[in-house]
Amino acid sequence: MQELLGIPSPLLFGQLLIGLINGAFYALLSLGLAVIFGVLNVINFAHGALYMMGAFVAWLLLTYLGIGYWPALVVAPLIVGAVGILIERTMLSRLYDLDHLYGLLFTFGLALIIEGTFINFYGVSGQPYAPPQVLTGGYNLGFMFLPAYRGWVIVASLLVCFGTWLLIERTRLGSYLRAAVERPDLVRAFGINVPLMMTLTYGFGVALAGFAGVLAAPLYTVSPIMGQNLIIVVFAIVVIGGLGSILGSIVTGLGIGLIEGLTRTFYPEASSTVVFVIMAIVLIIRPHGLFGRPRE
């Protein structure tokens, strides 16, 4: 058997592909965080809880209304987005004038409340959620067996990431958004409704988290604590990519997925820490992240 870096090459290719799949997932989550930070200047600690909510809404739709995976993929993010809009309008928008810390503390508390509520009703063990019929089974790629559902996750995540990047970097709406980040006062002077844009941005950002939650439901157990561990990793990715950088979060998400996959092969005990080691190194060398610009 051929060997690369001391391990059989089929195994290495398998690990790289898995890393890429996880990376696509990270990219999707960190993208929502980056968009929210870029436009609202809020560090959204509730992102993990809203991701969990997306998965739970999909499960609730299936269990109580018999609505399956494909409609849930659209409906659940809409519901989560609506919850996000409600949160932004009634509470978060009052904190914009204050220091970043207030937004962070508020969203952190909110995450605890959302998770606590779900734990109260559904416990922590989680609920089963099966992948849709057409995506069961998988393909034998020669070097590994690729579950069809994982293949779909990478396609869906990359499409949504690319779409979001296009929307923000290449459309008129996106240019308003970017302008509102730099000079909200000037943009308002042109007659553009900046508060409305912020509300919709928050709704969109958390809807992305909800979308990721639905994608995750058939992969992992749908549990109220599923967002807790993930959110910390995703934060590290946003920091490495550069706070607020859209492209940075996508590229870094994919890259970290790959590095994590390799760590799991060569030194598995460190696989949950490697991302933070990288974060520390990046912060020392480039404090504003790989793709970020220094803020004034």
Place this chain on the structure above:
Amino acid sequence: MQLTKWAMASTALLVLAGAAQAEISGGVVKIGVLNDRSGLYADLSGEGSVVAARMAVEDFAGGLDVEVLSADHQNKPDVGSSVARQWIDQEGVDVIVDVPTSSVALAVQQVTSDTDTAFLNSGAATTALTNDQCAPTFVHWTYDTYALSVGTGKAVVEGGGDTWFFLTADYAFGHQLQADTAAVVEANGGKVLGSVNHPLSTTDFSSFLLQAQASGAKVIGLANAGGDTTNAIKQANSFGIVQSGQQLAALLGFITDVNALGLDVAQGLTLTTGFYWDRDDASRAFAERFAEKMNGQMPTMVHAGVYSAVAHYLKAVAEIDDDGGKAAVDQMKTMPINDFFATDGKIRPDGRMVHDMYLVKVKSPAESKGPWDYYTILATIPGDEAFKPLAESTCSLVAN
């Protein structure tokens, strides 16, 4: 200081009154149920254990005043030991019950043995509690890593699964469980081909599963618990590992884990458990009462163990009219345990409660007749085989 004064004063009063009966401290037996109420073990212990303890108190007819307290140890040893200390020093708690998570249980063991407080553990797995770190105030009630490995390990090897690869949670419990199981596998003629340590609370197991697949082992042993186990099983299923002929052995699985996975995914798994609710009339009667108070959730072996331990403790305390830790546990050791949980159970000098364990197989969706109808009992493992022989114990209370 104040406490000592108070104790001296009350002792003096007792002597004056010439009363011999008031050896129950404070006149009331206080039971503290200490476990995970919000984290990954909250469903298998948590509120259910408090409900089970209350049921045992309700059913007890020995004329004692009994009070049940509860607290969350958050799976942190420092939180667990400080709650235990506060309960004992300030609230006058006489017995601490449940305490899942081996590292927390070991920390609490230190406190209870220093303060002569009884400690009845149902939720934790490590055999260290009845070996190097054993104490005269301690009883390990429900299961331990040795019993799990003997049950599942032996059965799987005998069923033809003689080459193993372990996915192991990277902390004391996982390593202990792997070591115990590897010993059983090798003693029965099997071979261990390799293992990989994964961090606690891993979400994605696919990399580890690929390594297990590449090892070519017939059996993938999961030396982990809770969400780690359910995620690993669910993902093994999607990677076609079971379909391609490799077998999964979940070394520690609770009925709540099976419920979380769903029978589609969990069917065919072999598990070792100390209790299954649908075993006989007595266990069903207990489970149905329990479920009524728990929104339909059936008891895990940890919940059942808490009931059994508290019931036995109260009987012992009523017998000797003394709730001192060592005195109560000494009395418990002299009485056999016969209830829905154990038949002729006995507590050994090292604190191990010896009772039968059950080897079960998870039903297929077609076999299951309704909610929580999950297991077929394959075999009963007699207590003397299920637990580590006393002769091999490293506990200082055992004269070896």
